[in-house]
Amino acid sequence: MKTDSLIELLAREAGPAPTAAVERRVWPPALLGLAVSAAAGLLVLGLVPQSVMLQGAWWIKFGYTVALVAVGGWLVVRLARPVQRLVWPQAVLMGVLALIGALGLWQWFSAMPDRRVVDLFGQTWSQCPRNVLLLAIPPMAAAFWALRGLAPTRPALAGAAAGLFAGALGAAAYALSCPEIAFSFIAVWYTLGMALTTALGALLGPWLLRW
Numbered sequence: 001m002k003t004d005s006l007i008e009l010l011a012r013e014a015g016p017a018p019t020a021a022v023e024r025r026v027w028p029p030a031l032l033g034l035a036v037s038a039a040a041g042l043l044v045l046g047l048v049p050q051s052v053m054l055q056g057a058w059w060i061k062f063g064y065t066v067a068l069v070a071v072g073g074w075l076v077v078r079l080a081r082p083v084q085r086l087v088w089p090q091a092v093l094m095g096v097l098a099l100i101g102a103l104g105l106w107q108w109f110s111a112m113p114d115r116r117v118v119d120l121f122g123q124t125w126s127q128c129p130r131n132v133l134l135l136a137i138p139p140m141a142a143a144f145w146a147l148r149g150l151a152p153t154r155p156a157l158a159g160a161a162a163g164l165f166a167g168a169l170g171a172a173a174y175a176l177s178c179p180e181i182a183f184s185f186i187a188v189w190y191t192l193g194m195a196l197t198t199a200l201g202a203l204l205g206p207w208l209l210r211w
Contacts, residue, residue, distance in 0.1 A: 033139030045177035057181035072165030104187030119182035132193025136170030159205015167197030
């Protein structure tokens with residue numbers, strides 16, 4: 001059989017990788033990376049005080065990061081295979097960002113003028129994006145490892161999705177140690193940390209995900 005005929009036969013018989021197989025490759029190493037990041041964060045920074053964790057605002061912050069973990073994972077799974085539509089995950093991503101932005105604006109305008117800047121910057125604004133980025137490194141390595149064994153055809157976009165996914169995992173790990181609960185703080189500094197990891201992933205994608 002000629003080589004061209006063999007390639008044509010294999011292409012005709014092959015189908016897309018099953019979704020479950022892709023998810024099994026993506027999620028376990030990513031969650032292992034989350035465990036490493038959470039352990040490192042707790043070891044270095046400690047656990048947030050229980051009085052803070054019992055407040056509803058802390059759970060909204062944690063829920064924001066978990067929602068972006070889910071959306072980021074969804075995007076990674078889609079982009080791990082050729083010709084996958086991204087309309088729904090992108091719409092959900094925009095919805096999550098719009099919701100936290102709306103909460104941040106609501107708190108800004110409802111707070112007393114002398115509280116607005118205090119809420120926005122808190123005590124750790126300069127540390128938050130950096131810590132999210134650092135804690136995102138283990139899950140980002142795991143996400144890129146998973147993608148390299150799959151078939152991403154848009155490496156920059158797949159890398160950005162891996163960066164968002166890892167950044168959200170890093171933010172979730174950091175939330176266990178971060179006492180800040182102002183929605184304006186979360187909307188700006190947590191989102192900035194995840195934006196940095198997304199940009200880093202987009203830069204690394206064409207280098208690490210080339211066929």
